[in-house]
Amino acid sequence: MKTLRLLLGDQLNQKHSWFRGSQENTIYFMAEMRQETDYTVHHIQKIIAFFEAMEKFSEWIRNKGIKVIYYRLNDKKNKQNLIKNIEDIVSRHKIEKFEYQLPDEYRLDQQLQQLKGKLSIESQAYDTEHFLTDREELCDFFHGKNSLLMESFYRHMRKKHKVLMNNEKPEGGKWNFDQSNRKKWNDKLGKPKQYQLKSNVTSTLARIKKSGVKSIGKVDPENFIWPTSREDSIKLLRHFCQYLLPHFGDFQDAMDPNEVFLYHSRISFSLNSKLISPKEAIDTAIKSWKEGKASIGLNQIEGFVRQILGWREYMRGVYWMSMPDYENQNKLKNSNDLPDFFWNAETSMNCLHKAIQNSLDNAYAHHIQRLMITGNFALLTQTHPDQVESWYLGIYIDAIQWVEMPNTRGMSQFADGGLVATKPYISSGSYINKMSNYCRDCIYDVKQRTGENACPFNSLYWNFLIEKRKLLKDNHRMSMMFNLLDKIERKELVEIQRRAKKFMTKKQ
Ligand code: FAD
Numbered sequence: 001m002k003t004l005r006l007l008l009g010d011q012l013n014q015k016h017s018w019f020r021g022s023q024e025n026t027i028y029f030m031a032e033m034r035q036e037t038d039y040t041v042h043h044i045q046k047i048i049a050f051f052e053a054m055e056k057f058s059e060w061i062r063n064k065g066i067k068v069i070y071y072r073l074n075d076k077k078n079k080q081n082l083i084k085n086i087e088d089i090v091s092r093h094k095i096e097k098f099e100y101q102l103p104d105e106y107r108l109d110q111q112l113q114q115l116k117g118k119l120s121i122e123s124q125a126y127d128t129e130h131f132l133t134d135r136e137e138l139c140d141f142f143h144g145k146n147s148l149l150m151e152s153f154y155r156h157m158r159k160k161h162k163v164l165m166n167n168e169k170p171e172g173g174k175w176n177f178d179q180s181n182r183k184k185w186n187d188k189l190g191k192p193k194q195y196q197l198k199s200n201v202t203s204t205l206a207r208i209k210k211s212g213v214k215s216i217g218k219v220d221p222e223n224f225i226w227p228t229s230r231e232d233s234i235k236l237l238r239h240f241c242q243y244l245l246p247h248f249g250d251f252q253d254a255m256d257p258n259e260v261f262l263y264h265s266r267i268s269f270s271l272n273s274k275l276i277s278p279k280e281a282i283d284t285a286i287k288s289w290k291e292g293k294a295s296i297g298l299n300q301i302e303g304f305v306r307q308i309l310g311w312r313e314y315m316r317g318v319y320w321m322s323m324p325d326y327e328n329q330n331k332l333k334n335s336n337d338l339p340d341f342f343w344n345a346e347t348s349m350n351c352l353h354k355a356i357q358n359s360l361d362n363a364y365a366h367h368i369q370r371l372m373i374t375g376n377f378a379l380l381t382q383t384h385p386d387q388v389e390s391w392y393l394g395i396y397i398d399a400i401q402w403v404e405m406p407n408t409r410g411m412s413q414f415a416d417g418g419l420v421a422t423k424p425y426i427s428s429g430s431y432i433n434k435m436s437n438y439c440r441d442c443i444y445d446v447k448q449r450t451g452e453n454a455c456p457f458n459s460l461y462w463n464f465l466i467e468k469r470k471l472l473k474d475n476h477r478m479s480m481m482f483n484l485l486d487k488i489e490r491k492e493l494v495e496i497q498r499r500a501k502k503f504m505t506k507k508q
């Protein structure tokens with residue numbers, strides 16, 4: 001039976017069972033499309049990375065002697081829309097069966113359902129064979145429970161997949177070593193040794209520019225830093241395990257103005273495009289830990305495993321459990337505009353300036369910069385979650401809605417009212433000062449709450465607690481913050497609120 005198999009841009013899994021066995025009557029189809037470049041304004045490096053990775057993947061298929069149709073963005077036959085392209089190919093190639101892998105995004109899932117209804121031939125869906133859970137596993141796990149505590153899901157995953165387990169007990173007698181992972185970084189340790197990947201993406205950039213696709217951020221097309229093949233992704237992962245994993249846990253929450261990646265792995269694009277699998281990432285890291293060559297402590301390996309086996313699978317489960325309602329959640333009723341400086345980094349707040357500039361330069365910020373600098377500021381200024389989300393969905397190399405949305409709308413903006421986070425991730429300047437080296441070069445004084453030099457995070461923090469008190473008063477994890485708020489004198493509170501208002505961009 002003549003079969004058409006669709007591969008989406010984030011389904012680049014060479015290990016998929018599709019690539020075993022006979023392919024005689026099979027044609028694969030991959031396409032760069034305007035529907036994908038235009039659903040939000042993406043960082044230029046993100047568009048390049050996907051197109052480069054897709055094209056390389058199509059060459060890998062072709063080199064196996066398998067037929068593949070690859071549409072570039074400017075190909076005449078390309079109808080720029082998934083449904084139209086597939087209908088057209090089915091008719092021109094007299095296709096008798098259509099097969100696809102389950103998409104990770106709701107919008108594509110809907111589109112493929114629609115397509116199936118329109119096609120007169122048989123259709124069949126397959127698993128992507130990438131994740132360690134299926135779409136429903138988290139929902140089933142939490143069925144009948146009051147809250148979706150990540151920690152209990154993570155322990156379930158550790159036991160189920162026998163990761164860092166000593167029979168029935170967690171390795172080292174503890175499930176979580178987060179308490180040891182809160183060190184501030186300084187360069188006395190020497191600079192973290194970063195993997196240097198510099199590929200040439202000039203022609204892909206030219207193609208994108210010629211098509212007039214709107215984008216944000218910068219790129220150096222002769223020195224592209226992101227891996228777009230399986231080989232380079234594996235090299236990056238190995239480099240991480242050898243040189244960076246030994247300090248990963250210690251400095252997981254640390255921030256520095258001059259160190260973009262610190263000890264983070266940078267494998268999120270490789271994982272999210274499925275060039276490598278979560279199991280491979282975990283197994284490779286555990287192997288390095290067991291071999292003991294790089295002397296990796298238990299807190300480092302556990303911290304890394306928790307991100308992938310815990311948070312990543314958890315976020316996927318929350319997404320599929322909560323869509324489509326999730327994308328409209330705004331439980332804190334925030335309505336302000338995202339400040340303009342999110343698009344150009346032009347702010348005198350040093351932490352925000354550096355975190356946003358890095359994001360524009362590299363399509364990357366690590367987790368704590370996303371959560372406690374940009375996310376914290378957006379929440380404290382009571383920005384509408386739709387605007388926060390479209391920024392996060394566009395700017396990061398790894399931003400795909402299934403993982404971006406629960407992280408942004410849920411964990412960072414508390415717009416789901418506490419499904420993902422047990423309390424809003426907000427802080428004044430003192431947390432930023434404790435975990436980073438931003439404040440020493442900032443024009444603002446991190447110790448002041450009021451006055452023209454006072455750190456804006458301070459007044460915004462207390463103002464947030466005043467303004468959102470009604471909505472958060474029943475959250476027992478907030479009670480200490482409200483107790484401290486009650487100790488501030490009325491006169492100072494008025495001044496705090498006056499100052500905070502200066503940093504909020506009221507919706508026009
Ligand atoms: P490392 O710190 O080295 O961690 C290793 C891996 O663990 C990551 O590659 C990632 O796959 C996984 N991981 C870590 N934290 C999380 C998490 N909270 N959720 C899911 N996976 C996690 N991650 C994305 O992949 N895509 C996104 O669009 C995205 N948006 C985010 C938005 C906000 C507001 C926040 C707070 C976090 C977001 N994250 C997102 C999670 C996290 O910040 C990134 O996965 C991480 O920074 C990627 O860099 P890395 O590969 O160096 O990660």
Ligand code: SF4
Nearest residue numbers: 349351429439442455
């Ligand atoms: Fe950021 Fe405030 Fe520190 Fe400046 S003083 S870097 S604004 S936290």
